Amino acid sequence: NAGVTQTPKFRVLKTGQSMTLLCAQDMNHEYMYWYRQDPGMGLRLIHYSVGEGTTAKGEVPDGYNVSRLKKQNFLLGLESAAPSQTSVYFCASTNGAASSYNEQFFGPGTRLTVL
Amino acid sequence: AQSVTQLGSHVSVSEGALVLLRCNYSSSVPPYLFWYVQYPNQGLQLLLKYTTGATLVKGINGFEAEFKKSETSFHLTKPSAHMSDAAEYFCAVSVRGGSYIPTFGRGTSLIVHP
Numbered sequence: 323n324a325g326v327t328q329t330p331k332f333r334v335l336k337t338g339q340s341m342t343l344l345c346a347q348d349m350n351h352e353y354m355y356w357y358r359q360d361p362g363m364g365l366r367l368i369h370y371s372v373g374e375g376t377t378a379k380g381e382v383p384d385g386y387n388v389s390r391l392k393k394q395n396f397l398l399g400l401e402s403a404a405p406s407q408t409s410v411y412f413c414a415s416t417n418g419a420a421s422s423y424n425e426q427f428f429g430p431g432t433r434l435t436v437l
Numbered sequence: 438a439q440s441v442t443q444l445g446s447h448v449s450v451s452e453g454a455l456v457l458l459r460c461n462y463s464s465s466v467p468p469y470l471f472w473y474v475q476y477p478n479q480g481l482q483l484l485l486k487y488t489t490g491a492t493l494v495k496g497i498n499g500f501e502a503e504f505k506k507s508e509t510s511f512h513l514t515k516p517s518a519h520m521s522d523a524a525e526y527f528c529a530v531s532v533r534g535g536s537y538i539p540t541f542g543r544g545t546s547l548i549v550h551p
Contacts, residue, residue, distance in 0.1 A: 326480070353537055362446065362543065363543065364527065364541050364542060364543035364544050365481075365527065365541045365544075367538065370538065380538075412480055412481070414480075414481075416537060423469040423486070423488040423531070423533075424537070425471060425473075425483040425486055426481075426483075426539065428473075428480035428481040428482065429480050430479060430480045431478075431479070431480055
């Protein structure tokens with residue numbers, strides 16, 4: 323099993339450009355999440371999904387959109403990148419349908435720099 | 438709503454010394470508690486978790502944590518630090534019966550000196 327994978331690993335954008343981050347998991351998990359990690363801020367939830375075709379806003383959703391067309395994939399889009407979106411982005415998944423005591427499985431992260 | 442406070446953004450210890458990373462939580466219902474570790478340039482991985490039952494939980498790499506309801510704490514300890522323990526550690530809490538959206542602390546960076 324590959325677990326949770328993220329594409330790309332690194333990316334540099336110019337202000338105003340758009341991009342999509344791809345997250346894939348092969349564990350048949352129901353729940354998927356996108357977080358951003360900034361120094362001193364810990365992990366902040368951007369959007370999440372409780373199943374195929376569903377999405378919901380997290381703590382910091384502005385400037386991002388997501389889609390969950392297939393159960394195994396969760397896409398994070400930046401329509402018009404801003405320097406404030408420079409961060410490390412993590413995708414995670416869990417078998418949340420079972421119980422909230424299940425741990426999350428994280429991808430390796432995507433380092434995004436917006437100039 | 439639940440919350441997590443990790444005391445100390447950085448903790449520095451000598452190799453072989455006791456490691457103690459502090460986590461206090463707030464929850465209106467019985468919580469599930471987690472410790473995750475993040476090695477440099479990697480994603481988070483589970484160290485240990487408390488769900489029900491025994492309050493002393495053992496995890497990977499010699500770490501353990503004790504759930505203390507009266508103190509609303511879930512501190513992480515390891516008797517003897519190793520250089521390879523240098524990493525970022527996150528405490529997280531989720532609540533029973535709710536949708537699975539855990540709350541993470543801001544993290545504690547463990548520095549291990551030779």
